[in-house]
Amino acid sequence: MAGSSQSLTRSPRPDNRRELLLDAAARLFSDEGFHAASMRDIAKAAGMLSGSIYYHFESKEELLLAIYEEGARRLAEAVENAIARETDPWARLEAACAAHLGGLIAHRDYARVMIQTPPDAGGSVESRIRDLRRRYEARFRALIEALPAPGDIDRRYLRMLLFGALNWSPVWFRPERDSPETVAKQFIAMLRRSLN
Amino acid sequence: MAGSSQSLTRSPRPDNRRELLLDAAARLFSDEGFHAASMRDIAKAAGMLSGSIYYHFESKEELLLAIYEEGARRLAEAVENAIARETDPWARLEAACAAHLGGLIAHRDYARVMIQTPPDAGGSVESRIRDLRRRYEARFRALIEALPAPGDIDRRYLRMLLFGALNWSPVWFRPERDSPETVAKQFIAMLRRSLN
DNA sequence: CTTCGCACCAAGCAATCGTTTGCTATGCAC
DNA sequence: GTGCATAGCAAACGATTGCTTGGTGCGAAG
Numbered sequence: 472m473a474g475s476s477q478s479l480t481r482s483p484r485p486d487n488r489r490e491l492l493l494d495a496a497a498r499l500f501s502d503e504g505f506h507a508a509s510m511r512d513i514a515k516a517a518g519m520l521s522g523s524i525y526y527h528f529e530s531k532e533e534l535l536l537a538i539y540e541e542g543a544r545r546l547a548e549a550v551e552n553a554i555a556r557e558t559d560p561w562a563r564l565e566a567a568c569a570a571h572l573g574g575l576i577a578h579r580d581y582a583r584v585m586i587q588t589p590p591d592a593g594g595s596v597e598s599r600i601r602d603l604r605r606r607y608e609a610r611f612r613a614l615i616e617a618l619p620a621p622g623d624i625d626r627r628y629l630r631m632l633l634f635g636a637l638n639w640s641p642v643w644f645r646p647e648r649d650s651p652e653t654v655a656k657q658f659i660a661m662l663r664r665s666l667n
Numbered sequence: 668m669a670g671s672s673q674s675l676t677r678s679p680r681p682d683n684r685r686e687l688l689l690d691a692a693a694r695l696f697s698d699e700g701f702h703a704a705s706m707r708d709i710a711k712a713a714g715m716l717s718g719s720i721y722y723h724f725e726s727k728e729e730l731l732l733a734i735y736e737e738g739a740r741r742l743a744e745a746v747e748n749a750i751a752r753e754t755d756p757w758a759r760l761e762a763a764c765a766a767h768l769g770g771l772i773a774h775r776d777y778a779r780v781m782i783q784t785p786p787d788a789g790g791s792v793e794s795r796i797r798d799l800r801r802r803y804e805a806r807f808r809a810l811i812e813a814l815p816a817p818g819d820i821d822r823r824y825l826r827m828l829l830f831g832a833l834n835w836s837p838v839w840f841r842p843e844r845d846s847p848e849t850v851a852k853q854f855i856a857m858l859r860r861s862l863n
Numbered sequence: 864c865t866t867c868g869c870a871c872c873a874a875g876c877a878a879t880c881g882t883t884t885g886c887t888a889t890g891c892a893c
Numbered sequence: 894g895t896g897c898a899t900a901g902c903a904a905a906c907g908a909t910t911g912c913t914t915g916g917t918g919c920g921a922a923g
Contacts, residue, residue: 483869502787506702510911522913523871531911587785589700589838628853635835636828642786643827657824665857679899706881718883719901727881 489527492517497538497580505535505588536596539588542581543603546574550610560617561663567614569655571637576646586638608634624665633662685723688713693734693776701731701784732792735784738777739799742770746806756813757859763810765851767833772842782834804830820861829858 483489495516499508510531514521528534553570557563575582588600615630636658644654679685691712695704706727710717724730749766753759771778786797811826832854840850 487870504700504702506700509909511909519870520872521911522873525912526870587783589783624857625853628850629857631836631839632828632832632854632857635832635838637831639831639835640827642831654824657821658828661820661825661828661858661861664860683900705879707879715900716902717881718903721882722900 488517488519492519492524492527493534493537493541494580496534497542497584500535500538501580501583501587505531505584532594532596535584535588536599538581538584539600539603542578542585543607545578545581546571546585547607547610549574549577554614560614560619561659564611564614564618565655565659567611568633568637568658569651572640572644572651572654575637575641576644576651579641583641586641629662629665633658684713684715688715688720688723689730689733689737690776692730693738693780696731696734697776697779697783701727701780701788728790728792731780731784732795734777734780735796735799738774738781739803741774741777742767742781743803743806745770745773750810756810756815757855760807760810760814761851761855763807764829764833764854765847768836768840768847768850771833771837772840772847775837779837782837825858829854 492513496508496513499513499516502508503512509521510524511521513534514524517524524534528537549570550567553566554563557566575586585604611634612630615626615633618626640654688709692704692709695709695712698704699708705717706720707717709730710720713720720730724733745766746763749762750759753762771782781800784796786800787793788796807830808826811822811829814822836850
């Protein structure tokens, strides 16, 4: 009985390398893609043998799901903290965008796995991944719904425009040139005037 | 001496199935991903055996490159035709966006292969793919440079915002609900006012 | 001092991978 | 009708894949 649910057993040891394993897998999934990265490569990057991974995760797909969950958790936490400090709807949206962008950089490997894994990836974990994706997007949907004065612009297209641009950013974003706050401010500035 | 360059030999027969093979490969690469789709699956979808693919393409990566080239050619052609009918800079950009979106739908499989294949995919064809990508993006860069009155907005961020949103559109676009022209019009309308 | 669960290692399983090889049937050119 | 290029088929190659199994060192609990 391996896996991540150690419910009725003893607590994990302090030298547990599950987190290290997750980082290594995220790195390789991000760089090479899910199918191109082998369990042997992942194990080697974490300093163990391929069979040992199955003590921590039931399958390669469950490993992917765990990365997705951890990435979504981190991003959601960053966004939640950011919008809690603002009250104005536009400021909240801008803060959320900056936090989202910042999270894509800070947790680059996890984020790229999330973005590159298509919603129709198939497999047994597909529905659970789609659920995580939907739940995270709901946050942004709510922020955009809260904006005043829709005007003649469809909120749905505004959401797609903004969310698409944000998720595409790992392709072009250069940390030494751009800052999350600057990009978010510019993006929001371009859109804000269209709703007045 | 197989491969796509039949320079000094005879012309292909009318029953040549290279195009059918390319369509099948695009379909499978798009649906399952490059590594998940096997040469045997592709061959079966095209009604042949896996070894027969190597008469038309030297390797799996060359097959990917051929799909990328064909997709880029079709998209570029659509964009070129669309902007030729317009003179106003904003109208030209909107027409290019509509053509780009229309191309993503009309050649869905080819387009998704292009978008999902990351610029740092690695392998021997990586540089050639990056080149195709860069050349296509240069079209949009020129259209945005031609816009009047930059104002206080950085053209680079405008380009990233728009291009990111366009390339993310296959995720949410529903042909029965949206039309490329409508989406392009809405997107441009949201951005246009910010430059005045 | 014994026991037990944690966190692995070492070895190997069947299956599948991209690719190569030898051969063949078809059709056009001369 | 002979010669050659086209467009495959049939079968196999070594390598790699995700995963399983049996065992083991170790630290803590009794």
